[in-house]
Amino acid sequence: MSNSKSRMSMKRILQQVSACICAMILVLSACKKDSQAPTVNYNVKVSYPASYTSTVAVGVKVTLKNSVTNTTSVATTNAEGVATFNGILPGNYQVIASKDLTAEEALSLTGYSTAVYLNASALNHVIQIDAAPLDLVLNGSKVGGLVFKEVYYACSRTPGGTNYLIDQFYEIYNNSTEVVYADSLCIADVHGSPGNSASSKPTGFQSDVNNVYVRNIWMVPGNGKSHPIEPGKSIIIAQTAINHKTDPAGNPNSVDLGTGIADFEVYVNAAASKDVDNPDVPNMIQIYAPNAGFYWQTYVFGASMIIFKHADPASLPLFTEPGTTSSTQLAQVPNANVIDAVEFLASATVGDKKRIPVSLDAGFGYAGGTYTGESMVRKSKATGTNGRLIYQDTNNTTDDFKVVATPTPKK
Known part of the structure; x- marks a missing residue:
């Protein structure tokens, strides 16, 4: 009888220890989750100048550089001229868009067969949760010189x-x-x-x-x-x-x-x-x-x-x-x-x-x-x-x- 009680008592102790360990794991997991900084998904829309035959800028390289950590993220604009960044930490960023147009590409867009460098930027741009997308319009000049x-x-x-x-x-x-x-x-x-x-x-x-x-x-x-x-x-x-x-x-x-x-x-x-x-x-x-x-x-x-x-x-x-x-x-x-x-x-x-x-x-x-x-x-x-x-x-x-x-x- 005493052995049976002893076994039951040991079983209860093990159950309580197991419950405590599970509770601690849940608490630590919750703390870890709470300590992770929230991130945002952010869009940058890039357009050609109004004088171009099309204003939708496809294939433009867009770089986000955090002004504090110097970490960079790069994305390319899609068929709608939008570059999408996922999992970005809120903060102050340098946003830079750039694209090289060959003479052939420039001819169809501008009417002139001259290679062109295009760029646009937003410096000290603040990205926050639920921030509105950023619109950039490219400017540029001919290559060489x-x-x-x-x-x-x-x-x-x-x-x-x-x-x-x-x-x-x-x-x-x-x-x-x-x-x-x-x-x-x-x-x-x-x-x-x-x-x-x-x-x-x-x-x-x-x-x-x-x-x-x-x-x-x-x-x-x-x-x-x-x-x-x-x-x-x-x-x-x-x-x-x-x-x-x-x-x-x-x-x-x-x-x-x-x-x-x-x-x-x-x-x-x-x-x-x-x-x-x-x-x-x-x-x-x-x-x-x-x-x-x-x-x-x-x-x-x-x-x-x-x-x-x-x-x-x-x-x-x-x-x-x-x-x-x-x-x-x-x-x-x-x-x-x-x-x-x-x-x-x-x-x-x-x-x-x-x-x-x-x-x-x-x-x-x-x-x-x-x-x-x-x-x-x-x-x-x-x-x-x-x-x-x-x-x-x-x-x-x-x-x-x-x-x-x-x-x-x-x-």
């Missing part, structure tokens, strides 16, 4: 760290199959905060989508055919055309921009100037440079640059920035005159500080910091005849450029 190949704006620091070394340079590459002459080509740095301070505001010109407002303009000298750039070749415009590696005030980890490397230099010849003139390297022509005191230096936190041509750049209209008390005047460059534009800001989360119209550059890039020696280099896309490199040019700095640890002029 001059492009920024390398943009070195972050600079390097002297070994002692007490002085900054102004070793900036800009490499411009002939991405076409024909000779392009650099004569009268203008380079300019775009006005506006790069977003390096929490208190900085977007430029007051941001609502003007048809023009770019620049701080300084410098022009390549020549009589029209003095400076040919062969297909697959480039020119370098240096802030100071010296070997910054061996200069006594330089940095052995910097870059050689001396004779034979730099094709032009920006020399500020003014009473307050601390600039150095290399007599073996032609000087750029100063068109408009009210901000060049000691020397010309673009934003080290993030430079936005354009190259353009204009019949009379010195006659470009000047404007003060709306919404500010600043008396500084900025030159207005029409989008139609811009040959190439690149946008670099201080970090991934400051897309609202974008200074260049989206139709010229849909995205932006950023270095790891200032005076790091890092440089921004355009990605190569293909190899043409005679080994000529063809560089990617989708009018989107986010996609077109990568960060390299050290500058690589003409390499």
